[in-house]
Amino acid sequence: MSEKLLLMTPGPTEVDPRVIKAMIRPSIYHYDQEFISLYDETEELLRKVFQTENDIIMLPGSGRTGIESAALSFVERNERVLAITTGTFGNWFIEILKVHGADVVPLSFPKGGRINMDEVKRILEEDKKIAAIAMVHNETSTAAIYSKDVEELGEMSKKFDKIFMVDTISSMGGANVPVDKWNIDVCITGAQKALGGLPGVSIVSVSQRAWEKVLKRNVIKSFTLDLLRWKLMWVKKERGGLLIRGRRSFPVIPPTHLILVLNEALKIILDEGLENRFRKHIEAAEEMRLLGKEIGLELFPEEELASPTVTAFKVPEVLTGKQIRQVMREDYSILVAGGMDELSEKIIRVGHMGYTANKDFVRRTAIALEGTLYKLGFRKR
């Protein structure tokens, strides 16, 4: 692996060199006091980025690991879940809920399009059996973000006493997600996206309300993914942990070096300041959309839903996504992503999150895109 490709993919994303440097360390014993202090500090830093007082749990795995841990921990077999979907990741959330026996009420809206909140409200009012609501904040597959909807649904969840589970895998750290203000009971993300870490750590925040639900059933559903085990074995006494072994023990051994990475990535975010961090992402995304349009590309999602961490353009009809991706890689050493499922060749997606959320990276990508389209005969210079 000699060639250095610029990752303008919607995760994993380029990381600050500080982040790589943080893991140049010999082996670490996970119960060493110094590591535990760093681990606890990492939880605290995550609480700041999540803007929450809730418990934070880190699991070895990808974003989907966190979604699965949430699905199996907070939803009972045959329990009804309203799952709103506008793309591939929303559909995966549904798939995961179903694997664990949830009675899913899927509510689909067009890919890249708006959620009809009146319809959501109507269902919630009519179907009293719904116990939880699941949705994706930033639908990475279409580059559409649903902040207003999450906020509104959070209020309704509280009002109707539902458990509200939100996938913020490609938004947390790059977009404003005030977990407590938005009443998100279970908020899931991954380290390798807008948080600016490396793949291998999945993160879940859990509200008191969600814990109460789990403690009522008191059945262990998985040895390594059931979040109840964290409440029983890891969460500190002063935070309501139960410490059934009399001391804190990890339900699953943490990937020590990736925790060092995440710790550093979070410090970078907080050094920047959340406000600045979010603004930086908005500006990078605006620049990407502007430049994309200038070179003749059409935005895929509705403009008002355009995400600050990832941008999707329609592939011009005479071309395929693969052609564009290939020239971008071979001639410019830049990796962009295609679409997913039926959008595979119809859109291209550019990530600008964490380290790459700035105009320099975006401009370099736009210049390469222009050259690529020119080479493919779509655009005259």
Next chain:
Amino acid sequence: MSEKLLLMTPGPTEVDPRVIKAMIRPSIYHYDQEFISLYDETEELLRKVFQTENDIIMLPGSGRTGIESAALSFVERNERVLAITTGTFGNWFIEILKVHGADVVPLSFPKGGRINMDEVKRILEEDKKIAAIAMVHNETSTAAIYSKDVEELGEMSKKFDKIFMVDTISSMGGANVPVDKWNIDVCITGAQKALGGLPGVSIVSVSQRAWEKVLKRNVIKSFTLDLLRWKLMWVKKERGGLLIRGRRSFPVIPPTHLILVLNEALKIILDEGLENRFRKHIEAAEEMRLLGKEIGLELFPEEELASPTVTAFKVPEVLTGKQIRQVMREDYSILVAGGMDELSEKIIRVGHMGYTANKDFVRRTAIALEGTLYKLGFRKR
């Protein structure tokens, strides 16, 4: 984390500096062809260390993640499993099997003691309902290894047509585990023990017989842990993979940098040669036992079961394990482990696996142990 402690713990263990160096790389896109080549190469290297033609699957997680993926993938609800245990990790295997609804027949032998193979045989002959056998090769909690028993049980599993699942978490890479010769259908290990990698990757090998069993049921039991998904989505066509999406896709995103680490750690093993590697561990263990006895410590497990990767000594009755661990850490900057469960204060365990499997590290530890015992008033110089 400034102070450098020498990890003589039974995993995580010290790693070769080459291993740390291998991960000093910017972000990697997991579908980049160069990464996939390295990933495939890592599978091949693992096949060599496992001495198998079976499929190899790498999951983000710890050893327990692999055990859980095996339990949920290859055992049906209410299916009977004979689970042999001689210590904490054997008991955890049972706990994990039960979480997923197996009808476990637990068969316990004394901690650190021998398995009565006649009893095992009798149960297998009498109870026709047993579909699978589970056991731990190297019981890390007592430092006892059960190679002959695994070999013998492998033959019986084949003869009686059982699925044979073996936890080799603290032996693979440090002791001879010829998976095919021993007829192990599902062999589980972790990267951070005798393989010499870092925590965060769990590894499972799967035989054709085990796959056939899974394919018969064809029910997905987990999104991120069900190994069937790897057979459907990742295993190459030429190896019998089904590639239902028409191309290889990862059921869960791999922890890219930890795969780089594992790749390098495996190359170190194969550069050494398996024979040399195993001999080195045996010699380090012999030295540890010899020196331990010289300074007045008694071996915990039966001598003939003494593991090549970890050694357990009884704590002299006038002392506690905690006292010894504390002085070792504070005065000598060496971390050794205590026992587990009721053995917590009764034994101390010294790991000598991978990078630390040599006489220098062992001697340094023995000298420190002697000084520690002297300081604690147990031994006259």
